[in-house]
Amino acid sequence: MTPASLLITNIGELSTQDHRRPDPVLRNAAIAFEGERISWIGPAPQAPAADEVLDAGGRAGLPGWVDSHTHLVFAGDRSAEFEARMAGEPYAAGGIAVTTEATRSASDYDLTRLLMARAAEAAAGGTTYLETKTGYGLTVEEEARSARIASTVADTVTFLGAHLVPPGADPEEYTELVCGPMLTAVRPYVQWIDVFCEEGAFTADQSRRVLAAGQTAGLGLRVHGNQLGPGAGAALAAEFGAASVDHVNHLSDADVAALAGTWTDWDSTAGTGTPGTVATCLPACDLSTRAPLAPARRLLDAGVQVALASNCNPGTSFTSSMNFCVATAVLQMGLTVAEAVRAATFGGALALRVHTGEDRDGARAVGSLAVGHRADLQLLNAPSAAHLAYRPGMPLTGMVFRAGEPVRG
Ligand SMILES: N=CN[C@@H](CCC(=O)O)C(=O)O
Numbered sequence: 001m002t003p004a005s006l007l008i009t010n011i012g013e014l015s016t017q018d019h020r021r022p023d024p025v026l027r028n029a030a031i032a033f034e035g036e037r038i039s040w041i042g043p044a045p046q047a048p049a050a051d052e053v054l055d056a057g058g059r060a061g062l063p064g065w066v067d068s069h070t071h072l073v074f075a076g077d078r079s080a081e082f083e084a085r086m087a088g089e090p091y092a093a094g095g096i097a098v099t100t101e102a103t104r105s106a107s108d109y110d111l112t113r114l115l116m117a118r119a120a121e122a123a124a125g126g127t128t129y130l131e132t133k134t135g136y137g138l139t140v141e142e143e144a145r146s147a148r149i150a151s152t153v154a155d156t157v158t159f160l161g162a163h164l165v166p167p168g169a170d171p172e173e174y175t176e177l178v179c180g181p182m183l184t185a186v187r188p189y190v191q192w193i194d195v196f197c198e199e200g201a202f203t204a205d206q207s208r209r210v211l212a213a214g215q216t217a218g219l220g221l222r223v224h225g226n227q228l229g230p231g232a233g234a235a236l237a238a239e240f241g242a243a244s245v246d247h248v249n250h251l252s253d254a255d256v257a258a259l260a261g262t263w264t265d266w267d268s269t270a271g272t273g274t275p276g277t278v279a280t281c282l283p284a285c286d287l288s289t290r291a292p293l294a295p296a297r298r299l300l301d302a303g304v305q306v307a308l309a310s311n312c313n314p315g316t317s318f319t320s321s322m323n324f325c326v327a328t329a330v331l332q333m334g335l336t337v338a339e340a341v342r343a344a345t346f347g348g349a350l351a352l353r354v355h356t357g358e359d360r361d362g363a364r365a366v367g368s369l370a371v372g373h374r375a376d377l378q379l380l381n382a383p384s385a386a387h388l389a390y391r392p393g394m395p396l397t398g399m400v401f402r403a404g405e406p407v408r409g
């Protein structure tokens with residue numbers, strides 16, 4: 001039973017990610033929860049009384065990870081494809097069809113069970129806000145089924161009928177299906193629409209139609225773009241005002257400038273204003289496909305807000321470890337620890353437009369710790385967040401709270 005109020009005290013370093021504060025990182029801090037919301041944050045000696053008190057023993061605390069890009073509704077195994085890739089085979093979008101076949105054959109029960117197990121794994125790794133996508137159904141009925149199942153587990157769901165033109169289908173007819181009957185069927189279960197704009201998947205023109213249809217249906221927009229080579233994805237995302245373009249491995253200077261141009265009304269010091277198109281980098285995917293790492297440093301320097309996400313999926317990135325993504329971003333992508341932690345918390349929330357909220361049920365901000373935000377917190381088995389990169393691969397995730405409830409003890 002969760003107590004009505006909980007105080008977690010003796011937090012050695014509390015990284016709030018609330019850059020409106022003069023002191024976003026507090027030492028010897030405490031945080032209080034009332035039910036699902038954060039009710040107080042401040043120096044431990046000034047903490048209010050609470051029904052229950054937990055001593056963090058000097059551990060570091062930070063917002064739970066916001067994983068803004070996963071594909072968890074699937075069945076089947078592609079470890080042989082991975083092994084072949086590590087032996088020199090290139091990655092191609094066609095592998096999606098293999099998972100689609102296995103997913104279509106799975107019962108609702110099995111698909112739900114598999115999804116729940118993956119979501120539990122993510123939570124055990126510190127993820128407290130989870131996006132997931134459809135995209136392994138690729139028929140009206142199967143996409144609607146994936147969306148329905150996803151909506152019972154994930155915090156927010158993306159429709160990715162435009163993941164691959166199913167083998168044998170006509171690309172133009174399939175795009176029309178995605179924009180029409182398929183979109184109508186999934187609409188009750190999803191908040192976002194996405195398109196894989198890439199050679200071998202959807203052309204710029206088809207992607208444009210998918211985004212326009214999603215926009216008309218009132219969905220937020222996201223794009224898989226510039227993953228396997230240069231392409232129109234990033235520019236389209238900026239043009240449509242998409243919340244995020246994800247992968248971004250192959251960006252031209254014009255792509256970076258277009259993304260930066262969407263952030264002119266954003267105050268990057270305070271983290272307030274009107275957000276533009278987030279560039280979501282997926283380091284685990286880059287490593288697992290031996291692709292060039294996404295240019296997170298270059299994007300940040302150009303004024304683009306960056307998110308880090310796991311892209312957990314059976315083809316290109318079968319891990320939901322955000323700790324791994326943060327460590328890789330620091331060790332190999334040139335981000336500071338503070339930048340990487342921010343990208344995996346506040347950045348993910350920005351990419352899902354849940355960085356700010358109304359302090360009432362159903363509209364709580366995540367990705368930063370402030371009064372009224374959802375009580376999503378992780379404690380590390382370490383005195384500072386720097387240990388995430390300083391001690392890569394070590395089991396540093398301690399207690400995890402989601403909406404005030406402990407999800408990992
Ligand atoms: N790039 C497109 N989709 C997935 C991979 C899907 C798969 O290979 O099964 C991704 O984000 O990497």
Ligand SMILES: [Zn+2]
Nearest residue numbers: 069071224311
């Ligand atoms: Zn993806």
